[in-house]
Amino acid sequence: MDTPQQPKRRQFFKIASAGTVASASGTLPMLFVPDAALAEEVLGTAVFATLTKIARDIFPHDRFDDSLYANAVGVYADQAKADASLKKLLLEGVATANARAREKFGADYADVPTENQRLEVLNAMLSTPFFGKLRGDLVVSLYNQPAVWAELGYQGPSAQLGGYINRGFDDQNWMDKA
Amino acid sequence: MASKKFGLNDEVVVIVGSGAGGGTLGNELAQKGIDVVILEAGKRHEINDFENDEWPMFSKISWLDKRTTSGTWRVAKDFPNLPAWIVKAVGGSTVHWAGASLRIQKHEFSARSVYGDVKGANLLDWPITLEELEPYYALAENKMGVTGTNDIPRLPGNNNYKVLAAGAKKMGYEKFHTGNMAINSQPRDSRGACQQIGFCFQGCKTGAKWSTLYTEIPKGEKTGHLEVRSDAQALKIEHDASGKATGVLYGDSKGNRYFQKARVVCVAGNSIESPRLLLNSASTLFPNGLANSSGQVGKNYMRHMTGSVYAIYENPVHMFRGTTMAGIVQDESRHDTSRGFVGGYEMETLALGVPFMAAFLDPGTWGRDFSNAMDAYDNMAGMWLVGEDMPQESNHITLHATEKDQFGLPIPNVQFSDHANDIAMRNHGFKQAKALYESIGAKRVIYTPPYPSTHNLGTNRMSANARDGVVNKWGQTHDIKNLFVSDGSQFTTGAAENPTLTIVSLAIPQADFIARSMAGKVF
Numbered sequence: 001m002d003t004p005q006q007p008k009r010r011q012f013f014k015i016a017s018a019g020t021v022a023s024a025s026g027t028l029p030m031l032f033v034p035d036a037a038l039a040e041e042v043l044g045t046a047v048f049a050t051l052t053k054i055a056r057d058i059f060p061h062d063r064f065d066d067s068l069y070a071n072a073v074g075v076y077a078d079q080a081k082a083d084a085s086l087k088k089l090l091l092e093g094v095a096t097a098n099a100r101a102r103e104k105f106g107a108d109y110a111d112v113p114t115e116n117q118r119l120e121v122l123n124a125m126l127s128t129p130f131f132g133k134l135r136g137d138l139v140v141s142l143y144n145q146p147a148v149w150a151e152l153g154y155q156g157p158s159a160q161l162g163g164y165i166n167r168g169f170d171d172q173n174w175m176d177k178a
Numbered sequence: 179m180a181s182k183k184f185g186l187n188d189e190v191v192v193i194v195g196s197g198a199g200g201g202t203l204g205n206e207l208a209q210k211g212i213d214v215v216i217l218e219a220g221k222r223h224e225i226n227d228f229e230n231d232e233w234p235m236f237s238k239i240s241w242l243d244k245r246t247t248s249g250t251w252r253v254a255k256d257f258p259n260l261p262a263w264i265v266k267a268v269g270g271s272t273v274h275w276a277g278a279s280l281r282i283q284k285h286e287f288s289a290r291s292v293y294g295d296v297k298g299a300n301l302l303d304w305p306i307t308l309e310e311l312e313p314y315y316a317l318a319e320n321k322m323g324v325t326g327t328n329d330i331p332r333l334p335g336n337n338n339y340k341v342l343a344a345g346a347k348k349m350g351y352e353k354f355h356t357g358n359m360a361i362n363s364q365p366r367d368s369r370g371a372c373q374q375i376g377f378c379f380q381g382c383k384t385g386a387k388w389s390t391l392y393t394e395i396p397k398g399e400k401t402g403h404l405e406v407r408s409d410a411q412a413l414k415i416e417h418d419a420s421g422k423a424t425g426v427l428y429g430d431s432k433g434n435r436y437f438q439k440a441r442v443v444c445v446a447g448n449s450i451e452s453p454r455l456l457l458n459s460a461s462t463l464f465p466n467g468l469a470n471s472s473g474q475v476g477k478n479y480m481r482h483m484t485g486s487v488y489a490i491y492e493n494p495v496h497m498f499r500g501t502t503m504a505g506i507v508q509d510e511s512r513h514d515t516s517r518g519f520v521g522g523y524e525m526e527t528l529a530l531g532v533p534f535m536a537a538f539l540d541p542g543t544w545g546r547d548f549s550n551a552m553d554a555y556d557n558m559a560g561m562w563l564v565g566e567d568m569p570q571e572s573n574h575i576t577l578h579a580t581e582k583d584q585f586g587l588p589i590p591n592v593q594f595s596d597h598a599n600d601i602a603m604r605n606h607g608f609k610q611a612k613a614l615y616e617s618i619g620a621k622r623v624i625y626t627p628p629y630p631s632t633h634n635l636g637t638n639r640m641s642a643n644a645r646d647g648v649v650n651k652w653g654q655t656h657d658i659k660n661l662f663v664s665d666g667s668q669f670t671t672g673a674a675e676n677p678t679l680t681i682v683s684l685a686i687p688q689a690d691f692i693a694r695s696m697a698g699k700v701f
Contacts, residue, residue, distance in 0.1 A: 058544045061553060119545070135544050143536035143552070144233055153556030154498055154532040157230035159383035163373030164336075164499035172337045174493045175344040178618035 034141060036067075036074035042081045043090060048073065050094045053110045055138050057118050064151060072142035093130030097121055181399035181406070190215045191692065192426045192440035194412040194455065197270020198681040199665040200446030201390025202321075204406070205398035206689030212696065214404045215438055216395075217428050219411035219447070220266035223273070225392060228381030232533045235380040239273055241266040243589070245450065246578055250595040252627045256541035261592035262481075263630040264448055268408050269391030271448065271632070272678065274379050276503035277359045277387045278526060279324040280675035281315050284308040285513055286521070286566065289671040292513060293520035299568035299597055300478055304670040305642040305651040311683055318683040322360040322388040323367055331363045332356045333372060336500030338527045341491075341559035341618065346507045348617035349610070353508035357526070360388035360678075361501060367393065374500040376529065410436075412451075413585055415443055415459040415468055415661070422701070423468075423661045429585050442692055442701060444653075446664035449479065449634035453575045453667060454590045456638070456648075469638070469655035469663075474647050476575040478639055479592065480672040481631035483565035483600045486528055487608060488539065489615035490554040490622040497529040497559055504529075510610060511565075511674045519602040522674045523565025525611060530560070538629055551624060559615065563607040564633070566674045568597035575637050633677055638667040652691040653684060660701035664688060 040048040048070075055069040080087040094109070100121045101109040112118045125131045142148060149156050158164055184190050191207055193200045196218040204216045220239070229235055240263065247254035247261045254261075265271045285292045287308050290301040319327040326332050333356045335343065346354040361382075364371050372386040385392050398404035407428075414427040416437070425439040445452045453476035457467035467475050504527045511522040530538065532555055539551060573595065577588035596604075612623045641647025644656035653668050655661045664685055666677045673680075695701055 059549050059552075060546055061549050135542075139536050139544075140233065140533070144533045149532050152532050152552065153494070153496070155496075156531075157377075158499075159230050159373070159375045159377065163375035163384075165372070165374040167499070168496065169336045169374040169376075169500040170334060170340065172340065172494060172496070175337075175341045175618055178344060 033078065034071050034074035035077035036070040038077035039074045039080065042077060042087065047091055047094045050097065050108070050110045051076075051090065051134070053118075054097065054122070054134065055142065057115060057122060058135055058138060059142055060115065061151070064148065068142065068145060068148055071145060072138050075137060075141040089130055089133065093125075093128065093134070096128070096130070097125065100124060181404065182402045184213060184215050184405050186436060186438050188213065189439045189441040191442040191444065192217060192438050193444045193446055193664065194426065195219075195270055195446035195448065195451075195665060196268050196390060196395060196406055197265070197446060197448065197665065198272050198390065198678045199685050200444070201269065201272065201394045202682045202685040203444055203446065203664045203689055204404050205390075205394035206686055207692065208398035208401045208403035210689065210693045211401075211403060212693060214398070216404065216406045217410040217412050217426060217438070218268050218270075218406060218408045219451075220268060220408060222268040222406070222408040223381070225381065225383060225385055228377075228383050230375065230377040230380060230383065232380060232531050235274075239265050239267045239381070243583055244581070245589060246581065246591045248591060248593040249573065253594070253630055256627075257630050260630045261594075262448075262450055262634050263632050264634065268395065268406060269389045272389040273381050273391055275389075275632075275678060276378050276528075277361045277501070278503055278506070278676040279319065279322060279358050279360045279679040280524070282308065282673040282675050282680050283511070286671065286673035289521070289566075296520060296568060296597075296599060298570060299599070300571050301569060302639070302641060302646055302670050305640050311680075314683040314686045315679065317686055318679055319358075322679070322682060323362055324358050324360050324679070325363050326355070326358045330366070333359055333361060333363045333501065333504070336374060336497075336504045337495045338497040338500070338529055338559050339505035341489075341495060341615070342505050342507065342525075342527050342561060344618045345614035349614050351507050351509045354506060356505045357503065359501070359503070362386040369393075372501065376498050376500055376502065378502040411585070412447065412455055413458070413587060415445075415455065417461065417463070417468070417658070419463075421463060421658055423658055441696070442660045442662065444662040444664045444688075444692075445638070448665055449637045449667040450575050450590050450592060452663060452665055453637040454577065457577050458587050464657075469648050469657045469661055471657050472641070472645050472647055474639060474641075476637050477571045477573075478569035478636040479573040479575055479594060479634070480567050480569055480636040480669070481594060481628070482633045482635075482672055483523060483567045483603045483607070484563060484628040484633070485604050485608060486560060486562045486626035486629075487611035487615065488551075488558050488560040488624045488626060489612075489620035490551065490624075491557045491559065491620055494556050495559045496556060498531055500529075502529055503527060503562070507614075510607065517606055519599045519606065521566030521599070521603065523563050523603055523607050524674050524676075525607070525614075526562050526564060528560050528562035539624060539626055541627070551622070554622070559620075561611055563604065563611065564674065564676060565603050565607065566672050567600045569636055569639070569671060570595075570597055633666070633672075635666045635669040635672050635677060638663045640668050640670045653688045654691070662688065662692070
């Protein structure tokens with residue numbers, strides 16, 4: 001299976017919320033370059049780690065390495081640096097998640113032992129702007145990574161390789177024997 | 179080769195929009211020696227600018243100017259500012275379309291007569307018949323190079339199609355094949371054959387798929403009678419004291435405004451911008467907008483009954499390998515009320531890449547249920563249902579009461595709610611698709627709600643009588659002789675078929691009519 005050749009830093013779309021693809025002002029979405037290291041610096045190590053954990057709980061793929069979730073959260077690097085209200089939203093969202101986790105399970109969110117327990121905390125936050133923004137942004141930033149595509153079997157760009165006409169576009173025959 | 183440039187005071191034919199309707203009309207007129215300026219709101223991206231990458235291309239070519247939504251459709255909840263997924267670029271939505279080129283069926287042109295008076299629906303017969311349109315369908319199929327016509331072999335079937343075909347056979351369906359597609363199966367019209375690249379929605383990198391961008395438009399430009407101005411967004415159509423259209427005011431992204439004089443104005447901005455332009459052109463003489471004596475401008479917005487079904491198997495499908503739309507089952511497109519609804523639907527294969535699948539499979543969902551589906555991505559087959567939705571006056575494009583765009587003009591609101599017939603049809607389609615996929619062993623079947631509308635129709639509809647619609651059988655507005663509509667907003671009803679072939683086919687007799695009228699000094 002071919003691994004797509006991609007530049008290291010890819011660009012993502014700014015998604016303002018779960019439902020908004022065009023930004024509120026009606027201008028074109030801006031492209032943000034994900035930078036996990038910068039995001040950690042801007043948000044703080046503990047917050048960044050918690051967001052990475054929440055990201056995995058929202059879209060759990062057991063075989064995905066942590067770095068894929070860290071990169072997904074990394075899309076907030078430039079954004080949170082430039083936008084104080086976004087940074088506040090993320091920090092306060094994590095603080096709320098931690099508070100609820102300590103209330104229910106006596107530990108910060110990232111230290112709550114089981115996924116089901118952590119989901120209880122998230123389910124109580126479903127209608128918050130924090131959850132809505134995170135879910136809406138991560139569905140783009142997580143699944144827009146070539147490393148994720150490789151895990152899921154998606155081969156990505158093909159024109160430069162001559163398409164799939166000679167690379168298995170019709171290579172399966174099991175459906176005729178079903 | 180630089181194409182001809184016209185002056186603002188040249189009384190040319192001005193066409194708003196460069197897609198299936200505007201691009202084709204522009205070329206047809208230019209071939210007859212008539213001077214045309216096409217105003218295209220978007221930029222000019224050529225094949226070199228296309229990328230095999232879903233989100234970057236979405237950003238590059240989609241219409242993303244702010245729109246609002248209302249009504250009970252799920253799009254208003256999941257994508258409140260994205261009612262439609264269409265193109266803002268030279269070539270219009272022919273840049274990103276899948277290529278499906280089906281003729282509307284005979285009975286669908288007489289929807290009111292055949293379906294009867296469906297309560298709550300604003301059904302009306304088209305003022306033209308299939309018989310009248312047939313010669314133009316034939317010309318369009320030749321122009322576009324539609325497989326299955328003109329001795330053009332159908333495309334080979336990819337894995338996604340093979341799943342569809344195997345299931346269709348088990349279901350007892352009879353009319354299934356790889357489709358009538360405006361995609362070269364062999365070199366034709368100076369364009370190469372399909373390489374099964376799988377990024378049709380992102381612009382065809384080989385030009386095998388027909389698009390006005392690299393067919394009609396360059397052919398028209400070569401005559402010296404066609405000029406395409408990109409980054410030229412039409413703002414207002416002006417008229418004189420007698421009500422005759424005199425030209426189009428337009429603006430660019432730098433804030434400049436220009437007025438192009440016109441002998442004839444043709445509106446082909448797709449079904450949201452076209453009525454919006456007519457409404458925004460309201461004047462003292464026409465306080466309800468241009469060509470709106472019927473009150474139907476903006477009304478009867480149709481988006482087709484759509485929905486998708488994705489099925490997960492134990493074996494790989496690699497559905498992303500190959501054309502995005504790779505085959506069709508047509509049996510359900512008949513009119514058969516024993517199923518509980520009027521009209522019918524087509525079942526067409528569809529594939530999305532991982533980025534889009536995550537965003538659109540079931541918008542808003544998360545957790546293991548969702549990620550388990552994504553884990554099985556490579557074992558997924560999928561189809562898109564496209565069927566006839568009912569025109570309703572309450573589904574409409576209106577000018578937003580307060581919000582303005584970058585030019586200071588009211589933005590459009592798109593209101594839509596399903597009719598009971600749409601819901602019954604969709605449920606039937608979901609059920610049939612599930613049965614089809616399960617008949618060859620699907621382990622899990624997912625129903626995907628309609629995407630932001632890729633088919634947008636009906637908002638300046640054709641009618642025999644001026645009181646019932648906006649334009650006549652030539653696309654000429656009832657109210658203003660030298661004002662035409664040239665896109666899918668002309669459709670009286672939606673039919674079950676993808677609209678592009680019909681839009682192209684209507685542009686051909688419209689060009690003839692305009693040319694005759696100009697020669698006869700009607701305008």
